[in-house]
Every structure is written in C-alpha cells, then in structure tokens.
Amino acid sequence: MIDLGVFLTLLALGYGFGRYAELKHYKSIIQREKELNILPAIAARTPPMISKACDCNLVTGNVVISVDYFKRFISVLRNIVGGRITSYETLIDRARREAILRMKQQAHEMGAKQVFNIKFETASIYKGKRQQVGSVEVLAYGTAIIPSQGG
C-alpha cells in the first residue's frame, strides 16, 4: 500500500514538474530562436567561395536533458504495445534545439555571420536501474565564419 502511494506521488510529481519544465523550456527556446534568426546555421560542407578573407572558428553547444518519472512510466507502457513514444520525441527535440541555440549564441558572441557544416552527436549518458535511457546528451558543432577585421 505504501509502495503504491510512493509510486503515485512520484508519478504526480513527475507529471506536474515535468510538464511545467517542458512548457517553460519550449517558450524560452521559441523566443531565443527568434532572436538568433539573424545567424543562419547551414549544413553545407563548404562555404561559398568568397574572395574576402575571413576567420573560421569551431563553435560547440551541448546540453544534457533528463526525462521525468511520468514520461518514463508512459514509455514503459508503450514498450508493451509499440508505436511512437511522443514523450521521448519531445525530449530529444528540446535537447537538439537547445544545443543549436547554445552553439549559435557562442558564434554570435564571436561576431560571426554564418555557421557552416553543422554536425550532431547524440549519446545516452545515464542508465537507470532497469537499463532505461535516463537522459540524453546532444552536442551540436559547426564552423563560425567571422568576417576579418581588416576587410
């Protein structure tokens, strides 16, 4: 009986806090994406051949995001019937967008105009007691093109 109570409390806490955190995070992501729209991140491998010399610098952005108790419970249920696990999809989506934003922020501080050759690296870094994915790390990196001071 106590076990059930603890379980339900954790579930409720996870649902409440997790939902609140996700909504807040999405709001901040959307706002910052608008602000950093002036700085395009391009997946092309080479920048267009411009005659003007410019500086290049590696920029990176990484984030580790954890899934909450409620979402993990839902995913366990999903494992029985199969299908899309929407709760994990939003987790990865948040992590990727946050990583890009941090990378762009770093490039912006250097005075870059574009970021080229974006690459992603995803790793699950924490495993729970039952070897479930607890949290994911997303790293986004690219090359910031900074116009030279002289030219």
Next chain:
Amino acid sequence: MMITNIEIVPGKRITKHMGLVQGSSVRAKHVGRDIMAGLKNIFGGELKGYTELLQDSREEAVKRMVAQAEAVGANAVLNVRFSTSSIAAGAAELFAYGTAVTLEDM
C-alpha cells in the same frame, strides 16, 4: 591555431598536410552530481552539472589535439569531428580528431 570542421578555408591555401591529430579525455562524474541527477530523473529538466562536465572534458580533448598539432608544426586543424563513448559505468570518453595542416594566405 585555427580549428574548424570545414575542409576548405575561404581565402587560404593548404601548403602541407601533417596527417591525423587526436585528443581524448576520460571523465567520471562525482557522487554529489549522481544524487542530483537521480532527483532530476523524477522531475525532468536539464542536468547542468553533467552539461558542464562534458563541456569541460571536450575542451580538454580539443586542447590535447591542438597540442599534438603544434608539436608537428601545423598552424590549423581542419575537418574536426567529435565522438562520445561510454567505456564503463559512470565514465565517458570524449574524443576529438582532425587533420593537421599548414595554411597560407592566397
């Protein structure tokens, strides 16, 4: 030292290839952070301690790669890639590699 992950740098010419340079760093997290992470696994959200830890280790890996490039006399590392692997419970290896070259203005 220029570090980039593109292959051709605008306005510059590669005069010499020095081959692959690499750097790696293996890190473990400490118990305090593990406990915090356990709590976060209930509430969800970002694990700031882990984010910083991984960022620091990656910077360390890049630093080692740059040291190797300097040792062979290169002035740039092109086509840099990152790779992450967990080698044991609670430890992760962050690996950075790229091509060391000498660049000259065109």
